[in-house]
Amino acid sequence: MSLPHAILTALLERPSSSGLDLTRRFDRSIGYFWSATHQQIYRELGRLEAEGHIRALPAEQPARGQKKAYEVLPAGRAELARWTAAAQDPKPHRDALLLRLRAAAVVGTAGLDADLRRHLELHRRQLAEYREIEQRDFPAGADSAQARLQHLVLRAGIELETFWTQWLTEALAELPVVDGEPG
Amino acid sequence: MSLPHAILTALLERPSSSGLDLTRRFDRSIGYFWSATHQQIYRELGRLEAEGHIRALPAEQPARGQKKAYEVLPAGRAELARWTAAAQDPKPHRDALLLRLRAAAVVGTAGLDADLRRHLELHRRQLAEYREIEQRDFPAGADSAQARLQHLVLRAGIELETFWTQWLTEALAELPVVDGEPG
DNA sequence: CCGATCATGTAACTCGTTACATGATTAT
DNA sequence: ATAATCATGTAACGAGTTACATGATCGG
Numbered sequence: 001m002s003l004p005h006a007i008l009t010a011l012l013e014r015p016s017s018s019g020l021d022l023t024r025r026f027d028r029s030i031g032y033f034w035s036a037t038h039q040q041i042y043r044e045l046g047r048l049e050a051e052g053h054i055r056a057l058p059a060e061q062p063a064r065g066q067k068k069a070y071e072v073l074p075a076g077r078a079e080l081a082r083w084t085a086a087a088q089d090p091k092p093h094r095d096a097l098l099l100r101l102r103a104a105a106v107v108g109t110a111g112l113d114a115d116l117r118r119h120l121e122l123h124r125r126q127l128a129e130y131r132e133i134e135q136r137d138f139p140a141g142a143d144s145a146q147a148r149l150q151h152l153v154l155r156a157g158i159e160l161e162t163f164w165t166q167w168l169t170e171a172l173a174e175l176p177v178v179d180g181e182p183g
Numbered sequence: 184m185s186l187p188h189a190i191l192t193a194l195l196e197r198p199s200s201s202g203l204d205l206t207r208r209f210d211r212s213i214g215y216f217w218s219a220t221h222q223q224i225y226r227e228l229g230r231l232e233a234e235g236h237i238r239a240l241p242a243e244q245p246a247r248g249q250k251k252a253y254e255v256l257p258a259g260r261a262e263l264a265r266w267t268a269a270a271q272d273p274k275p276h277r278d279a280l281l282l283r284l285r286a287a288a289v290v291g292t293a294g295l296d297a298d299l300r301r302h303l304e305l306h307r308r309q310l311a312e313y314r315e316i317e318q319r320d321f322p323a324g325a326d327s328a329q330a331r332l333q334h335l336v337l338r339a340g341i342e343l344e345t346f347w348t349q350w351l352t353e354a355l356a357e358l359p360v361v362d363g364e365p366g
Numbered sequence: 367c368c369g370a371t372c373a374t375g376t377a378a379c380t381c382g383t384t385a386c387a388t389g390a391t392t393a394t
Numbered sequence: 395a396t397a398a399t400c401a402t403g404t405a406a407c408g409a410g411t412t413a414c415a416t417g418a419t420c421g422g
Contacts, residue, residue, distance in 0.1 A: 002279045003381080009286040020401055034282045035275030040382065042403060066390070067401065077290060084286045085294030088279060090302060092218030096185045096271060098336050099217045103192040103267045105332035107260060111268030119273060148357055149288035153281050156350050163346060167339050174331055186409080203373055223410065225375060249418070250373065 003044050006034040008053065008072055008080040016057055016069040019045055032130075032157055045070060053079055101171065113175050120168040127161035130154060186227050189217040191236065191255055191263040199240055199252040202228055215313075215340055228253060236262055284354065296358050303351040310344035313337060 010022055010030050017025075022045075023038040025031065036044075048054045053076030057069045072080075097119065104112050138151045193205055193213050200208075205228075206221040208214065219227075231237045236259030240252045255263075280302065287295050321334045 001381090002277070002282055005286060006282055009282070009289055012289045018401075019403090023401095030282075030285065031275070033276050033278045033285075035277065037383070038401090039384085039403080042401095043381095046403095080286055081290040081293070084283050084290055084292075085298070087298045087301065088283075090305060091277075091279065092214070093216050094185070094218065094274075095216045096274065098339055099185055099189055099192070099213075100267050100271075101332055101336050102213065102216075103188060103263055105329045105336075106192055106195045107264040107267055109267075109332070110264070115268070115270045118270065122273060146288045149284055149292070152354055152357060153284050153288075156278075156281055159346055159350065160343075163342055167342065171335055174335060184409090201373075202375090206373095220411070221373090222375080222412085225373095226409095229375095 002034060003036055003040060004048055004053070005080055005083050006030055006036065007041065007044055007048065008076050011054060011070060011072050012077065012080070015071050018067045018069050020067075021069075033153070048076065052076075109175055113172060116168055116172055116175070120165060120172065123161050123164040123168065127158065127165060130158045130161060134158065185217060186219055186223060187231055187236070188263055188266050189213055189219065190224065190227055190231065191259050194237060194253060194255045195260065195263070198254050201250045201252050203250075216336070231259065235259075292358055296355060299351055299355055299358070303348060303355070306344050306347040306351065310341065310348060313341045313344060317341065 006026075007022060010025055011017055014021070014025075019038065019042050022041050023036075026034070026036045026041065045054070049056060049070070052073060054070045054072050057071060059066075059069070100112070134151070134154055138147065138154065143151065189209075190205060193208055194200055197204070197208075202221065202225050205224050206219075209217070209219045209224065228237070232239060232253070235256060237253045237255050240254060242249075242252070283295065317334070317337055321330065321337065326334065
């Protein structure tokens, strides 16, 4: 149950955003570690409004096709603070790439290298993007408490992408030696 | 669509496993990077059998409560090989812990440290477990192609857990300075 | 016999995904 | 006008989760 809290966070970071505004920010920013489609976001905005956690800003529009901006209500901010401090078990991992390598150990690695190279390239691009954001938004020097936390989260992204580029490079180096169908 | 392929891999690694055998191995081993509950596994075993990818070993038992062992059929092995080599886009990330820190940047970090310490301890234990497995199953020396791939996957787990323990330590070091509700 | 546990399954629900529908606004 | 795109939704489905049901086996 994290999507409503992701939306509350995004709405507090930028009040009076619309569904589409939020959708765009779930393609970057917040979306780097919690993705969501516009269908999910509209559904969840409806629920959050029904629960009294957010409200649509008054604008007497007949809805469909018209922009609709929201703001977080005190109850929504309280719920987000509660959730942030609450104990939560880490979700079990699911990584299709690691699973594929384990499968390749059984059925062979034929044809696998092309997609590994593609993934390596994707991770390199993501890493470059994170580093640009870091230089733009977190230049060296005095930071507010808020900025330090945001920078910490960004560094997690940078270090994870760094890991994946290194690991994929290593995997590709091991692959050709192993090539060909066994059995 | 990775669960059926995770099951095919597990079944090829150890043929004539039952649903419960598989369930137990999805709590470790394969489950370290693709978790699944017994309900998911039984449902998927039914589908894989209906598709002709696996078959129940003959044992004339009336099913309910009786052990039922499966083996992978040639069509299942072919499907696994196809899936392993096929291009697949990486799934968008979802990390509740990073989301919580981003939320904490907005609503404050009060009460967050306890759960961060708990997560740190969990990651330390997981790392220790991976290192034990490495020493037990991959001692230094000549490896088969299969063992080298399996070791590569395990090293990914080790390096990811290493990252999280370091990052959480850093996060906890930054936290107290920031403490208290803003606003 | 009886409870614990092994083993297989059903049912109901939520979350996420994919495809499609509909109205409003803007540029040509 | 009309095509593109902005903006908000509906519908159907599949994967994953939680709670429960049922039969078999084994130790006391």
